[in-house]
Amino acid sequence: MNTVSVHSGGQAGDRIWLASYPDNVPAELPPLKHASLPELFEECCARYADRLAFTCMGRSITYRQMEVETRKVAAWLQSLGLAKGDRVALMMPNVLVNPIAACGILRAGLTVVNVNPLYTPRELEHQLRDSGAKAIFVLENFAHTVEQVLAHTEVRHVVVATLGDMLGPKGHIVNLVIRRVKKLVPAWSIPGHKTFSRVIAEGARLPFKPVSLVASDIAFLQYTGGTTGTAKGAILTHANLLSNQLQLSYWLASAYINKKRPEVLTFVCALPLYHIFALTVNSLMGMSLGAHNVLIANPRDIPAFIKELGKYRFDIFPGLNTLFNALMNNPEFAKLDMSHVSTLAGGMAVQRPVAERWQKMTGAWITEGYGLSETSPVASANRFDSAEFSGTIGLPLSSTEFDIRDEDGKSLPLGEVGEICIRGPQVMAGYWQQPAETARVMTADGFFRSGDMGYMDARGYTKIVDRKKDMILVSGFNVYPNEIEEVAAMHPGILEAAAIGVPDEHSGEAVKLFIVRKDQALTEADVKAHCVANLTNYKRPRFIEFRSELPKSNVGKILRKELRS
Incomplete structure (x- = not known):
């Protein structure tokens, strides 16, 4: 020790x-x-060349193939005349195109802006405008969202990928099922867009020029989930x-x-x-x-x-x-x-x-x-x-x-x-173009x-x-939702629970508990009896609401903000 x-x-x-x-x-x-992520990536591709790097839907790609494909993406991006540090958005679920595009963007000396594919047009427009993204890679399933906001952004280059890209011959069948059988691709039209397969083909014929990057250069603008307000871009070097x-x-x-x-x-x-x-x-x-x-x-x-x-x-x-x-x-x-x-x-x-x-x-x-x-x-x-x-x-x-x-x-x-408060080499350089917000969260001695x-x-x-913002104040006592939810989760009839504070004329705020049942016979009286046995009086939920599901972010985090609104 x-x-x-x-x-x-x-x-x-x-x-x-x-x-x-x-x-x-x-x-x-x-x-x-290493001075940069591309430097690390290139060394790993050489060292682990014959190992599998990623597998999706039964199709795998080795580290050697990752180096080749990302080089093509980087060469194509460089041919557009984008300058070092320009932002490129990536709106993809977990498909093989995602890591290939991300590493290609970084190798071209550009900054990745990760975008949740399930964003509404309003949320997407905010992120593209705020980041000043010049290009975007998007899965065709979400191209209709991009189409709606494109005119209001600085994006001039759109690359549309399909679920079948990088899957070989099987990809044609996957695309057919996704488009025609499951009908998961809403109609869209983006004049001048490039398909991902075209980018790969063109990139293969273009020269790639390694970019000199330093450790302080921006690798990603990672937007906070917006669960505590407007989404801000964390500058990650x-x-x-x-x-x-x-x-x-x-x-x-x-x-x-x-x-x-x-x-x-x-x-x-x-x-x-x-x-x-x-x-x-x-x-x-x-x-x-x-x-x-x-x-x-x-x-x-x-x-x-x-x-x-x-x-x-x-x-x-x-x-x-x-x-x-x-x-x-x-x-x-x-x-x-x-x-x-x-x-x-x-x-x-x-x-x-x-x-x-x-x-x-x-x-x-x-x-x-x-x-x-x-x-x-x-x-x-x-x-x-x-x-x-x-x-x-x-x-x-x-x-x-x-x-x-x-x-x-x-x-x-x-x-x-x-x-x-946190201090360390992994703490962001600040929020993108938000000096006041950065000053609010960073202390004079470098703690976040x-x-x-x-x-x-x-x-x-x-x-x-x-x-801090989720804390409930009941008659001057601090009540923490996590504790209420953990107690609720102990009941065998409860699948999921979320607690929020609601206005109360007697105590300022009262606890309201939203529940998804595991046992459909579970009653409000059962829940309250369970809370009486496990929580002191001021922490007990005053109100119980049963729901079929709770609102969640795309990674499965329960959104108390939506329950409050």
């Missing part, structure tokens, strides 16, 4: 968490070996993302302290690659380790997802609480052998009942981590070799500091709840104010109690 002296006061100066580190994880990262994938690579090694590490790791990639969690954990860390990522295009189709899981021996499974819960509620999942899989959770709090059920069903604990778009994303994680579910977000990663601060920015003692409320214990583990 690393040892460190412990003082009272601010955690950042003490770094007490180092005493809880796995032996093989350094306190500080070594200097970065090459250094931010190189640092985070390196931090994660060290941390992952702790998964193999007590078990043999496979020669080639296989990742489940069910979370969308346009989301920062999958982008860094699956794509960037995966490639740096020469791993094989199996892309799941539609994880909401649980039966098809489970069937896909049965075809491979997976080693790493990044996911979310809601996804793990949905899998366990399908009887076919119990037939899979998941005992050797290291499961990493992020994006939202993992509820203890879900973690305990996962352990009982698979034999392995879920390792909870924590981060935000602004931290590339992972800032802390629990140990992979832990024999229990801690209920915390774990320890700050190498070269990362946490400080729990009050409203005035003063460091709080251990055990006291305040705002989690996360907006999450939590406390640190004596071992250096941090427990989140909730987001």
